Amino acid sequence: MKIVTKYHGEIEVNANEVITFQKGIPGFQEENEFTLLPFADDSPFQILQSLKTGTLAFVLVNPFLFISNYEFDIPNQVIENLEIKEQSDVVVFSVITIKESFEETTGNLQAPIIINGKNRRGEQIILNDNRYTTRHTLFKQQTSIGQEG
Amino acid sequence: MLVLTRKVNESIKIGDDIELTVLEIDGEQIKLGIKAPKHIDIHRKEIYLAIQEENSKASEGTVDLLKKLSNQIKK
Numbered sequence: 001m002k003i004v005t006k007y008h009g010e011i012e013v014n015a016n017e018v019i020t021f022q023k024g025i026p027g028f029q030e031e032n033e034f035t036l037l038p039f040a041d042d043s044p045f046q047i048l049q050s051l052k053t054g055t056l057a058f059v060l061v062n063p064f065l066f067i068s069n070y071e072f073d074i075p076n077q078v079i080e081n082l083e084i085k086e087q088s089d090v091v092v093f094s095v096i097t098i099k100e101s102f103e104e105t106t107g108n109l110q111a112p113i114i115i116n117g118k119n120r121r122g123e124q125i126i127l128n129d130n131r132y133t134t135r136h137t138l139f140k141q142q143t144s145i146g147q148e149g
Numbered sequence: 150m151l152v153l154t155r156k157v158n159e160s161i162k163i164g165d166d167i168e169l170t171v172l173e174i175d176g177e178q179i180k181l182g183i184k185a186p187k188h189i190d191i192h193r194k195e196i197y198l199a200i201q202e203e204n205s206k207a208s209e210g211t212v213d214l215l216k217k218l219s220n221q222i223k224k
Contacts, residue, residue, distance in 0.1 A: 006212070007212055007215070023190075025204060026197060026200045026201045026204055027200070027201035027202070027204040027205050028204065028208075039215060039219065040219065043219050044222065045215065045218075045219065056208055057208070057210075058204070058207050058208060058210075059207065059210050059215060077187050077188075080187070081188075095203070095204065095207045096207065096210075097203060097206045097207040097210070098207075098210040098211075098214045098215055098218055099214075100214065100217075102218060102221045102222075105218060108200070108203050108204075108207065110196070110199075110200065111200045111203070111204075124200070124204075126192055126196060126197065126200055134199050134200060134202075134203040135203065139221075139222065
């Protein structure tokens with residue numbers, strides 16, 4: 001199907017590229033279908049694009065690239081909801097909030113996006129862990145990030 | 150809003166499967182026990198609101214800002 005996107009213009013999305021968020025995501029409960037698009041070939045950013053609303057897209061990163069000691073348990077209920085069978089099927093992203101300056105740009109470590117790559121079901125989960133907030137600085141250490149990808 | 154008075158160890162039922170119990174009162178803090186089916190998400194309200202707000206802010210990113218950020222990271 002053809003969809004309008006926020007960052008990539010009009011593109012073609014196949015049924016097997018659709019990720020279902022059964023409950024939507026907090027603040028956007030009516031949005032249940034998204035697709036993941038790399039922002040650019042050599043970019044660490046992935047775009048979580050709504051299929052229904054062309055102007056709605058989130059910028060995601062792999063948080064482990066930036067916060068090396070980030071860790072949490074996926075609640076059993078989420079494992080059940082997403083029908084996760086193998087740990088290796090799970091992909092974790094953080095939603096980032098982009099600001100004018102690099103240093104002010106933050107990642108939401110308190111509410112990671114979990115996707116089961118096998119069945120393409122996703123959920124944004126809320127961690128009860130006071131080490132993590134909705135606004136973590138990700139890009140403090142500017143060195144070497146570019147080399148990671 | 151429905152307002153009910155409860156004492157410690159007293160409960161209220163919401164529908165058939167949700168039960169809230171006052172477990173402990175300590176000054177201004179009240180400890181609540183919640184029994185609910187697993188598919189019901191339960192969150193502290195301020196945390197849920199913070200996530201909603203951050204998602205809303207995160208969705209306001211623009212192509213220009215993201216390009217700028219990408220360039221900064223590559224440096």
